[in-house]
Amino acid sequence: MRLVHHLAALATLLGTGSASVSVKYTGQAPTGYEVTFRYTNASAHKVQIAGGLLPFTDQFRTTPAFSAAYDPHDYRPGDFFVSGLNVNTTGNLGPQGNYTGFYMNNTGNGHWEWTAPFPSGTYSYAYIIDCDLGPRCATTEPGQVPGLTFYNDPENPPFQNDHLQFNHSIFQVPYDRQYQYDPALNLDFDFALPVPAGHQGKALAVNYSESVEASIVLIDSRETPANPTQASPGSTYPAKDIHDLALYLPPTYDSNCATPYPVLYLSHGGGGTAFDWPNLAKAFNIIDNLILSQWIPPTIVVCPAFYNLGCNDSGPIPDLMICVRENYLATLLPFIESTYRASSDPDQRAFAGLSLGSELTYEMYINATTHFGYFGHFSGARGPAASDTNTAGYISNISVAANPALASRGVFVGFGNFDIAFSDCRSLELALELAGVGFLSRFVPWGSHFWNTWQDTLWYFGRTALWKQRPFTVETARRGRVVY
Structure with missing residues (x-):
């Protein structure tokens, strides 16, 4: 090229x-x-x-x-x-x-x-x-x-x-x-380059109560609504009860479309913001390429921010993850589904995230199982594990017996060879296998805990797992391109 x-x-x-x-x-x-x-x-x-x-x-x-x-x-x-x-x-x-x-x-x-x-x-x-x-x-x-x-x-x-x-x-x-x-x-990495004109989705920087088109937005240019609603009660940034997210609308998006669009919720990691994925990973370019290549149907992507929601951001991570989960289910999903032509069908919802956002994904998988059909764990799950054979605290046969829906979700695990989350992800994979849960894995042989790894895992999540037939089997990733 x-x-x-x-x-x-x-x-x-x-x-x-x-x-x-x-x-x-x-x-x-x-x-x-x-x-x-x-x-x-x-x-x-x-x-x-x-x-x-x-x-x-x-x-x-x-x-x-x-x-x-x-x-x-x-x-x-x-x-x-x-x-x-x-x-x-x-x-x-x-x-x-x-x-x-x-x-x-x-x-x-x-x-x-x-x-x-x-x-x-x-x-x-x-x-x-x-x-x-x-x-x-x-x-x-x-x-x-x-x-x-x-x-x-x-x-x-x-x-x-x-x-x-x-x-x-x-x-x-x-x-x-x-x-x-x-x-x-x-x-x-050409899958992260811009697609031709006419095939590009729309990138937006959104407050929970207003949308601002922002293919490029300079520092501090965001405006706070004059009459904000209580779309994100408890949020402290960028204003009281107002929160940020980055939004991708596919190139064919039509607010009057008869069939709602599937939605991928894509989380940043520790210390990050809603704008990390579209900036540092060019994630919306990746989604454009997945749609253009017919690996996925036209999909809405929501990049929320899990800090400054009124949770204790400096407290124990498990407590933060629980608080964020409750907030997203009560405020984020209803906002997206009432504002955009976004599906409320759990089979048309997916949640994925990197690092600490992957721990949030695991929290969603275990405790909001039936709200989403697909889960993408990129470089994380439960935090540092003692070894890649340590499954204590992860999913188990007991978990699946208590919540059978865990076995019917589309689970994907991606991580790098030099990743600080290597053992954590291997522990998750072993736990899933022992619990009898079908899943797909992307091991990045050159990958570390960095954005090129997460670009790769997002690309393969879309190619092999997202919106594909469930439950996943050994044939799932071998079926090739899906034409919608």
């Missing part, structure tokens, strides 16, 4: 600078593509690019605690990037023990530039000015990460941002089989 993605052009950054990034097809080694970052600031003494722009590793030199930390210029087919929970501070990336970001070159007259080859994938980035990634330096800039001066590309802002989390700018690189193919690993 020969694409040139000009994602940004020079523009004013905080009144003193400008920035841009472009992705160019070269047709040359090592990846077939190169990415050029440009930043203009006459007062800057040094500029780094970081914010999720990670070094690469390979399957032969990687463990859950170590990455080879190859520079992009040293890319070889089969290289990928991994991350832990605290990639900027754990000191586990490469022989140097630090992740320092990538320093831009001063080309004179206040211009900074850096070009490197990148393989297929979705990448987040931000600029750090006159400060080293480690040790961190203080910032008083409004809207920035406390303790670190991260600046987004103003011409390529994230899908949505707020004070709760500083999401970074995004660029995407297509796959070039000639230079990126590796016989051992499939690292083609």
